[in-house]
Amino acid sequence: MSNKQSGCMAPLQLAGRLIMENGGETYRVEETITRMGRAFGLQEVESFAIPSGVFVSFRQENGELETAVMRVRKGSTDLTRVDAVNQVSRQVEAGALDCQGAMDALKTIEHHRARLSPLQLVLAAAVSSGGWALMFGGGFAEALVAILAAGISQLMSGAFQRRRLHGLVSVLAGSLLAALLPMVVNHAIWPLIVDATVAGALMPMLPGLAMTNAVQDTMRGDIVSGLSHGISALLTAAMVAGGALMAASLLRALTGGGFA
Amino acid sequence: MNESLLTGLARAALSSFVGTWGFALLLNAPKRAWLPAAAIDAVGYVLYWLLLRLGAGEPSAIFVAAMTASVLAQFCARKMRMIATIFVSLSIVSLVPGLGLYRCMELIGQGQNAAGLQAGALAMISILMIALGLAVGSFLFRVLFPKTRPSKCKEGVSR
Numbered sequence: 001m002s003n004k005q006s007g008c009m010a011p012l013q014l015a016g017r018l019i020m021e022n023g024g025e026t027y028r029v030e031e032t033i034t035r036m037g038r039a040f041g042l043q044e045v046e047s048f049a050i051p052s053g054v055f056v057s058f059r060q061e062n063g064e065l066e067t068a069v070m071r072v073r074k075g076s077t078d079l080t081r082v083d084a085v086n087q088v089s090r091q092v093e094a095g096a097l098d099c100q101g102a103m104d105a106l107k108t109i110e111h112h113r114a115r116l117s118p119l120q121l122v123l124a125a126a127v128s129s130g131g132w133a134l135m136f137g138g139g140f141a142e143a144l145v146a147i148l149a150a151g152i153s154q155l156m157s158g159a160f161q162r163r164r165l166h167g168l169v170s171v172l173a174g175s176l177l178a179a180l181l182p183m184v185v186n187h188a189i190w191p192l193i194v195d196a197t198v199a200g201a202l203m204p205m206l207p208g209l210a211m212t213n214a215v216q217d218t219m220r221g222d223i224v225s226g227l228s229h230g231i232s233a234l235l236t237a238a239m240v241a242g243g244a245l246m247a248a249s250l251l252r253a254l255t256g257g258g259f260a
Numbered sequence: 261m262n263e264s265l266l267t268g269l270a271r272a273a274l275s276s277f278v279g280t281w282g283f284a285l286l287l288n289a290p291k292r293a294w295l296p297a298a299a300i301d302a303v304g305y306v307l308y309w310l311l312l313r314l315g316a317g318e319p320s321a322i323f324v325a326a327m328t329a330s331v332l333a334q335f336c337a338r339k340m341r342m343i344a345t346i347f348v349s350l351s352i353v354s355l356v357p358g359l360g361l362y363r364c365m366e367l368i369g370q371g372q373n374a375a376g377l378q379a380g381a382l383a384m385i386s387i388l389m390i391a392l393g394l395a396v397g398s399f400l401f402r403v404l405f406p407k408t409r410p411s412k413c414k415e416g417v418s419r
Binding site: 025081 | 369
């Protein structure tokens with residue numbers, strides 16, 4: 001392999017992994033890798049991405065194919081990172097970055113810390129849930145309780161992430177808390193429109209967006225990605241449902257069946 | 261236009277805007293995308309709300325709203341030279357049938373399986389309509405606003 005080509009596989013892999021890990025679509029991963037590879041002057045650049053891995057290959061100058069596989073472990077969604085990788089891809093296409101320059105830029109993106117602090121994320125979840133509780137027909141009281149429930153739930157989710165227990169367990173526990181608080185308030189303190197309050201508080205956890213992406217992947221012909229995203233979304237929905245049902249059962253047990 | 265309609269419109273616009281603005285932060289969207297994305301979502305949701313008030317069915321209202329939001333999102337992405345994913349993902353958040361999914365779970369949990377499955381099926385139809393609306397909106401955008409400079413647009417935004 002020529003010196004020029006020898007360092008080009010790493011930035012292609014890293015670009016693909018960063019997009020996939022941070023919530024980008026599979027078609028974007030494949031397109032970015034192919035565009036960057038061609039801009040680097042590589043021949044027969046091919047890429048194949050699924051939610052759990054990225055495959056890249058190109059033909060070396062000596063005629064042999066170089067292929068690499070990279071495992072992807074889904075992190076939390078960070079659209080700023082996806083956008084930043086896309087900016088790097090554009091700079092590569094414009095000829096402003098070579099393989100090493102692109103690798104440096106991508107490493108900077110990889111190590112860039114999240115812009116929002118955990119407390120700011122709690123506030124964001126709380127505010128958005130308050131908005132949605134109003135949107136679902138709730139009033140001031142429902143919005144306030146949804147804000148509290150989502151805030152506490154996000155706080156706990158953050159604690160789980162710090163202990164590397166995030167994922168489905170975090171969703172289950174988060175939805176349990178987010179559903180329990182409105183039900184308790186409704187039962188013991190103030191009558192609420194429970195549907196609107198709980199749905200508002202659960203909205204940040206519901207996989208509606210993931211389900212929509214799964215349908216879009218499938219419609220685009222990416223059956224494997226569509227199925228993978230769809231099953232993941234269904235599991236998340238099952239956890240949210242499990243948490244909400246556990247909250248209702250718990251309250252029913254504590255109140256001796258007095259809670260309807 | 262009577263007062264309740266105005267109040268309803270204001271409520272739909274404001275609540276969906278606030279909900280999506282907070283969600284944009286949760287998804288770590290770039291800061292300059294927060295307000296436009298939330299505004300597009302609010303336009304889509306208000307359109308959906310109005311169509312329901314005018315007697316349209318839930319699936320068709322969601323389809324039209326998602327299609328409109330998709331066109332606006334891609335237009336915004338191109339103008340702001342950002343990836344379309346950011347705007348498209350955020351522009352349909354309020355249309356996602358969160359309440360429908362919750363009711364499905366709630367009813368099944370109460371043992372009302374038939375009603376729960378019906379609510380779940382309606383929610384799935386809504387999700388399908390969102391995906392279809394996004395796809396048609398993407399197609400419409402390419403037809404309405406074709407890229408005029410192919411060499412530049414290879415670096416274009418809404419890829």
